[in-house]
Amino acid sequence: MELLLVIVIGLLYSGGVYLILRRSMVKLLLGIMLLGNGTNILIFLLGKITKGSPPVINEAYKVFQDIYADPIPQALILTAIVISFALTSFAIVLLKRVYALVDSDDLDDLNTPEEEEL
Amino acid sequence: MLFTVLTGLITSGLLIPFGKLIKIKWSFLLPLIPVLLFIFYLLHIPTIAGGTNLVQHVNWVPSMGVNLDFRLDGLSLLFALLITGIGTAIFFYARTYLKGHVYYDRFFAYLLLFMSAMLGVVLSNNILTLFVFWELTSISSFFLIGFNNDSKESRSSALTALSITGLGGFFLLAGLILMGNVAGTFVISELFSKHDVLLAHPLYPLIAGLIFIGAFTKSAQFPFHFWLPGAMKAPTPVSAYLHSATMVKAGIYLLARFTPVLGGNELWNNTLMIVGGFTMAFAAIHALFRVDLKGILAYSTISALGMLTFLLGLGTPEAIIAAAVFILVHALYKANLFMVTGIIDHETHTRDITRLAGLRKVLFPVFIAALLAALSSAGLPSTFGFIGKDLIYEATLHYEEHWALWLTALAIITNVGLVAAGFMAGLKPFTGKLPADFEKVHLPYPSMWIPPLLLGILGLIFGLFPGVVGDLFNNQAANAIAHAETGMKLKIWHGFNMVLLLSIATLAVGIVVYLVNKPSEKKLAAVERFNRIAPQRVFLRIGRSIMRASAWYTHTFHNGYLRSYHIKIIIFAELLLAYKLWISGPIKINWEELTPLSWYEVGIVAILLGALYIIVTTRSRLTSVVSTSVIGYCICLMFVFYSAPDLAMTQFTIDTLTTVLFVLVLYKLPSFINMTSRWIVIRDAMVALGFGVILSLIALRVLQEPNTTDVSSFYGENSYLLAKGKNVVNTILVDFRGIDTMFETVVLSIAAIGVYSLIRLRLKASEKE
Numbered sequence: 001m002e003l004l005l006v007i008v009i010g011l012l013y014s015g016g017v018y019l020i021l022r023r024s025m026v027k028l029l030l031g032i033m034l035l036g037n038g039t040n041i042l043i044f045l046l047g048k049i050t051k052g053s054p055p056v057i058n059e060a061y062k063v064f065q066d067i068y069a070d071p072i073p074q075a076l077i078l079t080a081i082v083i084s085f086a087l088t089s090f091a092i093v094l095l096k097r098v099y100a101l102v103d104s105d106d107l108d109d110l111n112t113p114e115e116e117e118l
Numbered sequence: 119m120l121f122t123v124l125t126g127l128i129t130s131g132l133l134i135p136f137g138k139l140i141k142i143k144w145s146f147l148l149p150l151i152p153v154l155l156f157i158f159y160l161l162h163i164p165t166i167a168g169g170t171n172l173v174q175h176v177n178w179v180p181s182m183g184v185n186l187d188f189r190l191d192g193l194s195l196l197f198a199l200l201i202t203g204i205g206t207a208i209f210f211y212a213r214t215y216l217k218g219h220v221y222y223d224r225f226f227a228y229l230l231l232f233m234s235a236m237l238g239v240v241l242s243n244n245i246l247t248l249f250v251f252w253e254l255t256s257i258s259s260f261f262l263i264g265f266n267n268d269s270k271e272s273r274s275s276a277l278t279a280l281s282i283t284g285l286g287g288f289f290l291l292a293g294l295i296l297m298g299n300v301a302g303t304f305v306i307s308e309l310f311s312k313h314d315v316l317l318a319h320p321l322y323p324l325i326a327g328l329i330f331i332g333a334f335t336k337s338a339q340f341p342f343h344f345w346l347p348g349a350m351k352a353p354t355p356v357s358a359y360l361h362s363a364t365m366v367k368a369g370i371y372l373l374a375r376f377t378p379v380l381g382g383n384e385l386w387n388n389t390l391m392i393v394g395g396f397t398m399a400f401a402a403i404h405a406l407f408r409v410d411l412k413g414i415l416a417y418s419t420i421s422a423l424g425m426l427t428f429l430l431g432l433g434t435p436e437a438i439i440a441a442a443v444f445i446l447v448h449a450l451y452k453a454n455l456f457m458v459t460g461i462i463d464h465e466t467h468t469r470d471i472t473r474l475a476g477l478r479k480v481l482f483p484v485f486i487a488a489l490l491a492a493l494s495s496a497g498l499p500s501t502f503g504f505i506g507k508d509l510i511y512e513a514t515l516h517y518e519e520h521w522a523l524w525l526t527a528l529a530i531i532t533n534v535g536l537v538a539a540g541f542m543a544g545l546k547p548f549t550g551k552l553p554a555d556f557e558k559v560h561l562p563y564p565s566m567w568i569p570p571l572l573l574g575i576l577g578l579i580f581g582l583f584p585g586v587v588g589d590l591f592n593n594q595a596a597n598a599i600a601h602a603e604t605g606m607k608l609k610i611w612h613g614f615n616m617v618l619l620l621s622i623a624t625l626a627v628g629i630v631v632y633l634v635n636k637p638s639e640k641k642l643a644a645v646e647r648f649n650r651i652a653p654q655r656v657f658l659r660i661g662r663s664i665m666r667a668s669a670w671y672t673h674t675f676h677n678g679y680l681r682s683y684h685i686k687i688i689i690f691a692e693l694l695l696a697y698k699l700w701i702s703g704p705i706k707i708n709w710e711e712l713t714p715l716s717w718y719e720v721g722i723v724a725i726l727l728g729a730l731y732i733i734v735t736t737r738s739r740l741t742s743v744v745s746t747s748v749i750g751y752c753i754c755l756m757f758v759f760y761s762a763p764d765l766a767m768t769q770f771t772i773d774t775l776t777t778v779l780f781v782l783v784l785y786k787l788p789s790f791i792n793m794t795s796r797w798i799v800i801r802d803a804m805v806a807l808g809f810g811v812i813l814s815l816i817a818l819r820v821l822q823e824p825n826t827t828d829v830s831s832f833y834g835e836n837s838y839l840l841a842k843g844k845n846v847v848n849t850i851l852v853d854f855r856g857i858d859t860m861f862e863t864v865v866l867s868i869a870a871i872g873v874y875s876l877i878r879l880r881l882k883a884s885e886k887e
Contacts, residue, residue: 001713004723005756006817012749014810015730017688021681021802026739026784028680030746033776034733037753038813044760045817048825049713054761055834055846062838069761070830071846078768078851079862085772086869089779093876096783107680 005045012038024105025095029088036084040077047073119174119188119241122155122198123251126234130227137223148226149209152233156202159195166195166594173243173307182246189243189307192594196445197240197364197371199591204363204453205233207569211457212355214565215464225265225353232258232360239368243306245294252290252336252372255365256283262356263349275348278654281661282335282345290332290372297325297380309379310601317383326380329372330389337369337423340397341653346420350412354460357412362419362452367445370426374441377430378601390431395528398424402535409637411459411469411543415452418495418539421532422448425510432513432525435596435604440509442596443588443608447494447506450577454491455543457570458484462547464566465559471542472638476552480559483567485548490574492544494581496537496625502581504621505608507533511617530624537628538635545632584608685802688809695812705818719759726752739784747777764847783877 012034019031047070055071057064102109129151165172176186190198212229216222235258238251257280264276298304300319301312309316316322333339338346349361360366373390380386398421405417422444429441461484462477463469478485490501497507510533514525561567580587588608596604675686729748736742750773757766833854837846841853851859 001715001719002821003707003712004715004719006814006821008723008726009817010810010814011727011730012810013813014806015734016806017684017809018734018802018806020684021688021806023681026742030733030742033746034730034749037749041753041756042813042817042820044757044762044765046820047830049760051713051759052761054763056763057838057844057846059844064834068834068846070825070827071833071850072830074762074765074847075850075855077762077765078847079858081765081768081772082862083865085776086866088776090869090872090876092776092779092783093873097876097879099784 002045002049005041005049009038009042009045012041023107025098025107026105028107029091029095032091033084033088036080040080043073043077043080119172119190120176120186122158123188123234123238123241125151125155126230126237130230130234133223133227133230137227145213145222145226148230149206149213151230152202152205152209155233155237156199156206159198159202162190162195163199163590166190166192167590169594169597171307178247184246184304185244186247187243187305188241190241191598192592192596193371193374193442193598194240196442196591196595197367198237200367200446200449201233201236201240201364204359204449204573207453207457207573208355208359210565211358211460211569212353214563215355215460216353221265225262228258228261228265229356229359232262232365236364236368240371245298245304245306245309248306249287249291249294252332252368253284253287255360255368256280256287256336259283259349259360259365262360263352265353265356266351269351272351275345275351278657279345279349282342282657286332286335286342289328289335293325293328293332296321296328300325306375306379313379313382316380322380323385326386326389329376329380330393333369333372334393334427335369336372337366337427338397338420339369339393339424339427340400343397343401343420344652344654344657347413347416350410350416354412354456354463357415358453358456358460362415362456363449366419366423367426367449370423370430370441370445373427373430374599377433377438377599381430381433387431387433390427391525392431394424394427394429394431395525396424397421398428398532399528399535400424402532402539405535405539406542406631406635407637407641409470409472409639409642411462411471411474411547412456414471414539414543415455415459418536418543419448419452421536421539422452425529425532428529429510429513430599432517434513434517435600435602436509436516437513438599439592439596439604440506440513442592442599443509444506445595446580446587446591447502447577450573450580451491451494451503451540454487454570454573454577455495455540457566457573458488458491459543461562461566461570465562466556471546473553474547474556475550476548477556477559478548479552480556481548481561481567483561483571487567487570487574488544488548490578491570492540494574494577495540495544496628497533497621498625499621500578500581502577502584502587504581505584507621507624508617511620515616515620526620530620530627533624534628534631537625538631541629541632542635542637685805688805692805692808692812695816699812699815699819702819705815706822707818708822719756722752722755740781743777743780743784747773750776762847764845 016031016033016035016038019027019034022028022031050067050069053066053068055068055074098110099105162172172188172190174186174188178184178186209226209229212225216225219225232255235251235254239248239255242248242251260276260280263279264273266272294304297309297316300321301309301316303309303312316325319325335342346361346366350357352361377386401417401420401424405414405421408414408417426441426444426448429437429444431437459469461481462474465481466474466477468474494501494503497503510529511526514529515522517525585608592608593604726749729745729752732745733742733749736745750769754766754769754773757763757769833846833850837849838844841849843849843853
């Protein structure tokens with residue numbers, strides 16, 4: 001399974017990078033979301049992935065009796081997901097406002113290069 | 119002393135808000151500043167002439183050894199008097215010269231800034247403070263040269279001057295820091311005792327070389343001389359003040375100041391002698407071909423600066439005395455001649471000496487001033503210039519026997535040129551028949567012709583009482599340069615000897631040259647043909663290529679397209695990561711440790727990859743948004759399989775919310791445009807795939823690293839015992855790292871406020887494009 005995840009990480013990153021190289025603002029945002037997802041899985045992979053044993057202590061005991069999934073990457077990813085939501089939602093609304101102002105989804109229309117001669 | 123430096127700086131700053139007032143009626147206040155400063159330094163003459171030095175110390179950045187240390191010794195005093203004294207004359211003169219100019223207030227702000235900076239240079243006892251003021255003089259000079267900013271020539275001359283002096287500044291800074299580090303101190307008065315340490319140090323040639331470049335660029339020595347004639351585009355008071363009497367002498371000051379620290383060996387003396395000697399002869403001959411009054415003066419100034427460098431290079435006590443005197447002589451007559459030129463230009467609107475003649479009839483007091491200056495520059499007996507010239511010949515004649523003759527010959531050539539140039543500028547416009555079109559020329563306000571006349575008379579008085587003047591001004595200056603007693607005694611009459619003979623011969627030949635030499639545009643054009651091989655060509659070409667290179671750089675790397683920045687950053691990151699992966703050795707996969715695959719996992723991954731493919735290729739915005747959420751749900755399922763229930767829940771909620779928000783807010787957007795060419799798509803795909811591959815390799819490498827679980831097991835063991843919670847992820851987030859989570863909530867709230875206000879914000883009709 002790890003190898004499959006490695007491939008997924010690579011492809012999510014590729015897709016994300018490809019999308020942020022586009023001209024559309026929406027694609028840029030989607031690209032950033034894909035990069036975020038790829039990173040989450042990469043962090044997830046950093047802790048050993050374990051099947052069927054969540055880091056929750058059994059009702060009857062006070063400490064773990066068995067092996068359990070690494071809780072630290074999970075805590076990190078949880079934070080990352082929430083923060084990226086804040087970023088994404090703000091970006092979505094901002095995008096809408098930009099669209100209302102310039103009537104375009106094209107990043108190049110946001111440029112006002114200075115007219116200068118050498 | 120600090121306050122004398124600060125007065126000008128503060129007033130200069132005050133002119134920004136109060137400039138308008140000054141322009142209207144309070145302009146008489148401006149010259150008061152140099153007058154008061156001049157009086158302040160005059161009052162110090164008795165102390166300094168008695169051989170005491172004044173020191174003032176104010177902490178500025180003590181931790182870096184940069185302090186506002188000031189020290190007034192003979193050399194500093196001589197320069198301070200020149201700066202404030204000539205400054206007084208110039209301020210009075212410029213008040214009338216620029217009357218009614220739009221940027222009147224700005225002009226005086228720059229001039230005051232310059233004066234303070236110059237005082238700072240000559241008074242600083244710390245080489246880093248000295249450097250700061252040194253650069254300030256370059257900057258104020260830049261603004262003053264480009265003062266007529268609607269003229270293209272003016273702007274380009276200002277730029278040339280700034281690039282040359284600024285470039286020199288870089289070298290100087292390097293030299294000063296090196297010297298300070300080798301000597302272990304940045305305080306000039308302490309450097310004197312490090313003379314032997316510095317001279318013996320292997321880095322000595324480098325230090326001296328760097329300081330030479332700094333001084334030569336500032337003092338317009340060959341091959342950096344060409345910015346000075348260009349600087350004559352400045353208003354005449356500026357040329358008189360900065361580009362003949364004071365700023366250009368900062369380089370000389372620097373050399374003189376460091377003569378006791380770095381001087382006294384062959385490298386130092388020979389370089390100065392060769393560069394100075396060549397510059398003085400070259401510029402003196404050049405001056406004879408000019409037809410523009412300011413051009414003549416510019417080249418004769420370069421020649422005089424060369425002479426000073428040359429004298430410092432000779433390094434004998436006699437040469438140093440000659441240098442100390444010649445600084446004063448030159449400042450007096452050259453500022454005078456410039457001011458006269460300014461009057462001529464102001465009244466007749468031409469500076470062409472082939473056209474100017476007979477002006478003595480209409481500008482008589484100006485003629486007297488010019489005559490006194492020309493005579494002093496020619497070194498006629500009983501003028502101060504005569505004393506200076508005598509000393510120069512004495513210095514060259516008494517040099518090592520082997521070279522004395524050649525050096526004297528060089529000095530004679532230069533002096534002949536200077537005599538003729540002085541007459542050309544100071545006598546030629548006033549003699550002969552007055553052309554008809556100049557008959558209406560009238561005398562300007564007295565405030566314009568009194569300052570040059572005063573300087574001229576001062577030159578005469580100094581020439582009559584050289585002994586007194588020498589004791590007051592030059593004696594201690596020479597002692598400071600030599601850092602020893604030079605035993606100077608200026609006399610008006612040296613007896614009938616070789617020196618006097620040479621002086622008279624120089625004068626005679628100079629007059630003959632003046633009479634014979636008829637400068638014309640034609641001759642000038644002939645000389646200018648050599649410009650093709652002149653150093654300014656080289657510098658210009660270097661400057662242009664640097665400009666082209668930076669333009670190319672800016673256009674390529676800073677073109678304002680977001681994706682272009684992205685691709686450059688990503689490619690750079692790829693190269694860096696690939697290199698790191700390459701040097702960290704091969705990747706081994708431990709097949710036994712891998713978790714086994716099951717069919718539903720493969721299925722999820724297949725769906726995920728399918729959704730990814732759709733996002734990248736689809737034209738429909740909605741499809742791509744939905745596909746992104748599909749990817750999110752797939753990841754959510756993976757979290758479920760691999761024991762992360764909290765993550766799965768969060769991912770599910772967030773993904774749903776994001777998609778809803780996306781669809782709600784963006785449903786009005788157009789479908790994607792596709793204007794990218796095939797080639798760019800392929801290029802981007804390659805870059806993106808490359809990045810993916812590298813990240814995959816990094817992930818593989820991570821897998822091969824042994825897993826350390828110290829921190830994890832701490833949380834696992836103590837989750838219930840310390841935090842009374844059985845879900846470890848929860849206890850980490852809300853107990854162990856509770857403050858982090860609190861701040862995360864703050865971030866979320868800020869984002870929420872932002873989202874809410876952006877949604878509520880209504881556009882005004884005018885804001886819409």
